[in-house]
Amino acid sequence: MKKKVTKYLAFALCCLMLFPFFAACNGKGNITYAGRALEAGVVGVEYWADVATAEGTDQLVRYALAEESNLPDGVKLSSAGEISGVPGEKGAFEFTVVAKAENADPCEAEFTLVIGDGTLIYEGDSLRAAVDRVSALTVATAKNAGGDIAYVKKSGDLPAGLTLGRDGKITGTPTELGEKTTFTVTASSKDCASADAEFTLEVVEPWLELKKATLPNGRKEEPYAVEIPAPKGTEGDEDVIVTYTLKEGSELPKGLTLESDGLLWGEPEDVDSKQFVVEVTAPGYKSDEAAFKLTIRGKRPPLSNIANPAITYAPKPLKEAFVGEFYSVSDAVTGATSSNLAIIRYAVDQGSALPAGFQLLPTGMLRSSGRVTAEAFSAAATPFRVVASAEGCDPKTAEFSIKVNPLKLIYSAKDLPDGMVGKPYADENGDPVTVAHATAPKGATPVITYTSSDMPPGLVLNPDGTVTGVPTKSLKNPIITVTAHAEGYSSVDAEMYIEKIHDAFKVVTDGIFEAELIDLTGKEGGGYSGAAQEEKMVQKDDRFFAVPRPAGAASGGYYVSYLFTEIFVEFKILSSEAVSGVTLSIRMASDIGDVTFTPAELAFSLNGGAPFPYGEMKVPSGVGDAKGAFTEFTVTTALSLVKGENVVRVEIKENTLLQGNRGGGPELDYIKLSGASLAGTELSWQPCSYNLNGF
Helix, strand or coil: CCCCHHHHHHHHHHHHHHHHHHHHCCCCECCECCCCECCCEECCCCEEEECCCCECCCCCCEEEECCCCCCCCCEEECCCCEEEECCCCCEEEEEEEEEECCCECCEEEEEEEEEECEECECCCEEEEEECCCCCCEECCCCECCCCCCEEEEEEECCCCCEEECCCCEEEECCCCCCCEEEEEEEEECCCEECEEEEEEEEEECCECECCCEECCCEECCCCEEEECCCCECCCCCCCCCCEEEECCCCCCCCCEEECCCCEEEECCCCCEEEEEEEEEECCCCECEEEEEEEEEECCCCCCCCCCCCCEECCCCCCCCEECCCEEEECCCCCCCEECCCCCCEEEECCCCCCCCCEEECCCCCEEEEEECCHHHCCCCCEEEEEEEECCCCCCEEEEEEECEECCECECCCEEECCEECCCCCCCCCCCCEECCCCECHHHCCCCCEEECCCCCCCEEECCCCEEEECCCCCEECCEEEEEEECCCCECEEEEEEECEEECCCEEECCCEEEHHHCCCCCCECCCCCCCCEHHHHEEECHHHHCCCCCCCCCCCCEEECCCCCCEEEEEEEEECCCEEEEEEEEEEEECCCCEEECCCCEEEEECCCCCCCCCCEEECCCCCCCCCCCEEEEEEEEEEECCEEEEEEEEECCCCCCCCCCCCCEEEEEEEEECHHHCCCCEEECCCHHHHCCC
């Protein structure tokens, strides 16, 4: 069972610790509480105010909004009396706050809060886009909005091939090198004064972007090898060759060399610290440069008091290489140690050879000179021997092998449409869903087939990449790993994501809608961080599965728990007719301790309307660690359903059990709709049985 016993122990311990305090403070106090006009706020700007001003008691005071009182969108009241948030709407808001404390009558106070129009802050910029490259620019930089911001071009033009979306993203592929335009964008948001910003956008040749960095330290007379980080800007260009050069006037530590492919290596001859500038160039790209810093520390001499020093060296598996990709592993063949702590140097043994285009450096780095070529490919792994040597020690040899694979296919992850149990799987237009978007490098067009071993039940992946079938099980976030194959190429995997395989709509004849089958997406109950999110809020009631089954067990064997203050859940129910005079009931148990709920602590509403009035719901707990029996309570006998969808909201607020310590709460079994007026009316809903997949 997922419920933690420690929760009960902590609650009991708190009660024991607080007993003397309660005993000394059992006099009933009279709370006084006065309202006021709060300092005004504006849409889109963080707001804070304190309404924790109740007096007349030395007990802890908790604050809550009275029924039918509302704050601006984006603003909330905490139980400590703090009003905070980013207002999302303007207006004058009048609301009532209820102050409550132990052994004192509740007291109400009226407050007013005026939220004025916000003002967007929006500044222009100079942008650039690479000619004939897909754009990934944005002008969505406006601030101080209370909600979504829309961006519309007010004047001017974008370069040919580019368009501005309402989300502020500039998409497309610019086609005219050198074109430079100026345009004005208007940013607007609800209840905010709109703002304009002017932008310039120039179409330039693709550019390289090299970032400055501090390189790993080296030591005097020790092998050193590091690769200058590749510049940004060449992504997706399979044929680009970037050349690295030391800028005129810059110096490297003595003994080191910068190769044209970006390899900086050698054996430093002196203790030193240098800052030098590296330039990067590539045909068809604007060059760039960046400064790098490298420090060379003092030499580490070997130990001189070790008799018969020796090297210990053992082989290890190597990362596989692929034709068309760069290969570089800094510690590929390292791992040798010398008993006298002398520096190890690595080299390919005489008579042994690496795949074509590969090189082994004295540091143990194994790399390809440029992209791995087809000449390096071999159906079997290529074996080679490495000699580890150190001052004062006999050399030691180890056997390695590296597998060079053919060119990889190009394949990426993809979001797939949701499905429904019992319904043929298709996209929103009714067309077959496909994952056949793998391609081959350099525009080749081999026949590509697709396989997968983890398809959702009822679905089939065909060799051509189409996904067909009829789902048979409700699932949430199933991940499908698909492998793309083609003769002469390395296969490649990609993950496909389906948000949900939904249950089919189900007719409910007994009027009972189980809480464990509601949509809990985005919900997070109390408990350890992440331990009570969404379907993890569902708990199993072992009593349901006992023989004989006790009367107080959860009706379906499961229930929703971790329902603490400031959380709500919803039951979405379809009705074939508009019906009034319906009885709404709820079945629930107590998490810890006896608790009495009133509408101010546990609210029920329909379709966004006012909470239903009711008397009290006294929920008893069990004895010791035993769970209390689930008990059914009537909320109202005057529920009016509309034809179509109806949303019953159950909202848990502050209550006498919680008192702000988030130690317990009601546990929901189901809600029930009943009454003679429902005769001839069909009730249905779409349950979320994937909530139970973890049991």
